[in-house]
Amino acid sequence: MNDLTTLTLAGALAGLRARRFSSLELADAHIAAIESARALNAFVLETPEQAREMALRADARLAAGAAGPLEGAPLGIKDLFCTKGVRSTAGSRILETFVPTYESTVTANLWRDGAVMLGKLNMDEFAMGSSNETSAFGPVVNPWRSRASNKALSPGGSSGGSACAVAADLVLGATATDTGGSIRQPASLTATVGVKPTYGRCSRWGIVAFASSLDQAGPLAKTVEDAAILLRSMSGHDPKDSTSLPAQVPDFPAFVGKSVKGLRVGVPREYRVENMPSEIEALWERGVAWLEDAGCEIVEVSLPHTKYALPAYYIIAPAEASSNLARYDGIRYGLRVEAPTLREVYENTRAEGFGEEVKRRVLIGTYVLSAGYYDAYYLKALKVRRRIADDFDQVFDRVDALLTPTAPCAAFGLGERTADPIAMYLNDIFTVTVNLSGLPAISIPGALDAAGLPLGLQVIGRALDEATIFSLAAALEKSAAFQAKPPRWWTG
């Protein structure tokens, strides 16, 4: 029975339609896998009863010939997405008791298309982190371990629970969000496929806000095809999100396997950073060769403002976060710490409800927006953001997409990098430029390093051109022929 968990989403959907197994059997196989994988701490809430009910309804629709595109497929949901009647915490103590009375648009789209919810996935608190260690519910453990030791490694973050659940075959796919790299960096560290679509492609309605001009939902999946299937269902214009784009959603899976012959792919020289492990450099070169073999023309390009992307991000994102998180005041929902005065209720609630990294970012955000510093920091960062977007605009006159590494390192040990916030921020050096520019990007597993840990490759596309990056990612996936799976050390 447990073999059902090793299926891809595409394979499972085909099996369900051919009635080789039922959605209930598929859900039960995954529920059993989740129960035996609690050592990974991927879930903050398991919803097996709801999964079985949804699976039974899916089986009825499959029997009636009324199946949706995801009918009967069990998925995990990052705990940043509000799910009606199901606790949604954003990984924070301050929302530990929050049960939404509404459903996020993205998850509603998945249920409309027949998907089944297995539970809510662990994450860095309010998506602020690159290692899952800022979660109020403890860190997720990466299913991958180094060949040299049994040390617990980080799955990356903030969507670490989503990446872990996909990598460990606990779900057929998962929702995730990406504000500075939170889908793609965990994908790279867990050998999964992660897509951050164009800003505005997926509705942000009902997703707990971190930095609204950067936040974007996307899938984590086992294959490029699976990611395309999931993104097709997640996307679409939503009048409830004023930044949602009224654009047609292409049939993304149709672009998986399409020829990439004649496409021009840029390799940005500024992404060759100091201290990058030689294995990442080597994988990048292999990626170039794979695309050349597939008929692409490779062009070296320059994105001169790349090195300023992270500092600009660490002004803009905390500034927006300090404003967005002002709503957690202990009055309307979530934690309240009683005190003699209203002001102390606010201050004590937020002191106890927020973790250290969230406090740091709210304070930085408040500082850069405060009188006397607004122009020097916030306004300056907005101008630099424009320069970074201009870099991409100029390059996309000449190329159809860009190829880069996804992350500057493989999975690292839990606790190894928590002492230095800036060292942690540098995880997003290759991913954050895309959030600042609103562009789509995908990460795919490329190879294992000498320690046996996965490394990812990233393809960046033009705005609203996810189709091309799906084609290029599929070509890379085919050449990389990445088949490794982590041994299931966590069971039993």
Next chain:
Amino acid sequence: MPIDADTVRKVANLARIRVEEARLAPMAAELSGIIAWIEQLAEVECEDVVTEGGDAAAILANAPKARDGFFVAPKVVE
């Protein structure tokens, strides 16, 4: 510019987050480290350059009344 404990107290007050006295100095050091790293943005030349304009005649072409390159307006302040 380094952030001192007083600035942390002020900012924490604005953000409505209680920070214990003993945490003010360590927090100031952490935030100063981040701000110092962010300050490399000062290297980026971001002056907005005006690349169009300087055509007063076109701007005044539809004015009901103009003189010496200016709009002529009725007296506003008595």
